[in-house]
Amino acid sequence: MHIAFLTSEYPFKGLTRSGGLGTSIKNLAKGLIAQGLKVTVFVVGQQNDIVSKEEDIQLICIAKKKHRAFNWYLERKRYQKIIQNHVDKQGIQLIEAPDWTGISAYMTFSIPLIIRLHGSDGYFCHLDGRPQKWKHRLLERTALKNADAVVSVSTFTAGLTKEIFGLKTVIRTIHNGIDTDIFKPFDVEVNPGQLLYFGTLIRKKGVLELAEIFNKVAESQPQCRLLLIGKDALDIFEKTSTLSLFQKILSPEAKKRVSYLNEVPYANVNEYIARSHIVLLPSFAEAFPMTWLETLAMEKALVSSNVGWANEMMVDGVTGYAINPKDHLLYAEKIIELLNDIPKCNRFGKAGRQHVIEKFSAEVITQRNIDFYNICIRQ
Template identity: 40%
Template sequence: MHIAFLTPEYPHERISHSAGIGTSIRNLVVALAQKKVKVSVFVYGQQENEIFVEDGITIHLIKNRTYRFMGWYWHRKYLQKYLNRYILSEQIDAVEAPDWTGITAFMRLKAPLVIRFHGSDTYFCHIEKRHQKLKNYWFEKLATQKAKAFIAPTAYAGKISQELFDIKNKTIQTIHYGLALERFENLNPEIFENGLILYIGTIIRKKGVFELPEIFNKVRVKFPEAKLVLIGGDSSDVQTGISSTWQILEKEFDIDDLKNVTYLGKIPYQDVQKYIKQAQVCVFPSFAETLGMVTIESMALQKPVVNTNIGWAQELMVDGESGFLVHPQDHLLYANRIMELLADANLCLTIGRNSRKRVEAIFDIEKIVQQNILFCQSITDQL
């Protein structure tokens, strides 16, 4: 079997941008290659055209092109032509693409198309109750019509996407993102910095970052030495149009609390684990995700997580056992859960151990890769 992945991001030194989508794709394709499945990754929107092989995976960097007229159409037709050339010459059995921007909207591919619901603009606008441009919905809707089947990282994301795009008589399979657990080992979970609270994610409203100032303020009433560290790229703010969300967020913190807040910006992926291991508690008060890679990464490293309780999050952990689920706007309860953990190192260790067991049972890439292989085989067998 030969599976291709079309994506705008992928974790690699020659690729400028990668976030949760890229990480989840890399975890999967590396595991597929280890199972002797042939894999090609087509990364569009790049600064150069290049093809190279790494870890048994063929990676295509596709240079971004500009067009004077209807670039949104001709860009997709160029990618279609590029993909079809290799579908035929390399005998690719299936192509997987993300739902974001409806990149496959006008493509006629010579292999079955599977769309994975990483999180479309339509999905996020619905979750956040934001207005969506009609053009964006149109692209994503057309893309779903071209797909033969769909994969959702959580049942929640699949159900919402199915309703939004009115998908009927097509398979939507829930397959979680997976982790290579040997890369997420914490040999000394009992060693951490007391009072260190860690947030990892883009500094953007939908991640719930504007809930943190009040939550942290409540925590510091009882734990004045508590520290909050934020890691992640800055972004423009959809409500104000200001180019830096962090500049707005920084002003929301109490002046005294801000002395205990550190924003590190975006740091190398390999350095993130160090901060997770150092933290006593990880917090993810998000309003909009399809799963949340960094949540399960923190759980795998035996960290107690205070997570959002919205939809998808209820599939990640059992409240009170392998983490805490709290609505981001319930600041008092959210702060109380954090304080329970800060006050009890043994509780941190217990929940951390349970978190690791939960990840081993549900998010182990060895199990996830088999689910993906069987699903792709079922799609190609229907031809």
């Protein structure tokens, strides 16, 4: 079987920045290769045309081109023509695209095109409580309506997407998976009292709530420190740096104990997780976050949010705590409890890793995807 992915982001040197979407595609592609399938990844909208191969995954990067008018339509049709040419020559049997900004809208191929819901622009606008641009809504709705099948990384994301776009499509859930041989416990010294947040510094991921929460933790825990790792983002409401807003909220005492690293190489993220005492991910807007999977797989106590998708991954009080980030006091109390109870941190960590191995390991998730692809190809 030969599967292709159509995406605008992928973690590869020389390409534009990639986030959780690109990581999840790469994880799945590697899993498919391990099962003997062929995989091609088409990465569109890049600065240069690149043809390369990494870990037996064929990469075809397509440089963007400006059109005098209707760029959003003509560029998609140009991508379609290039990709269809590869389909014909290489015997590709199915193409998968994400929902983000309707990347596959107006594209038609001679083989099945499926869309995986990682969280569309419309989905995140809804969770943020802000209007979506009409063009993005048109493109995303068109892409979803015309797909041969739709699959979602969480049941919550599937249900909300159907509601937002008025879809009657049957949407199957196949959660994101993770390679538990890469993300596993490290034999390194843990920094006592080290709290870690990693991911984009942005309002929707609960970063501003985290500042309020850490103020309360710092009042009673003189040994604790908070490390933020991730790219700073412009706040959608205040139109200024989210990091600067975060720092304004901090109390003078809390401010002394916060440090910040602007993005570290993805390959190094697991070392920072390993050296942390507790990981804090109080997000309001996700589909099925890789950061949570990575934390659990590495046997770290996680205090997450309890929003939407959370109960599909977290088992509150077993794999960690899932708390409403707006309840600053309760969230802080759970952190303080774990700071003072290392045995409980260890129990949460071990339970979290076992939960990931059983439910979300690459082996388990890859086979579910292969079964789904076979159904789509046969139909």
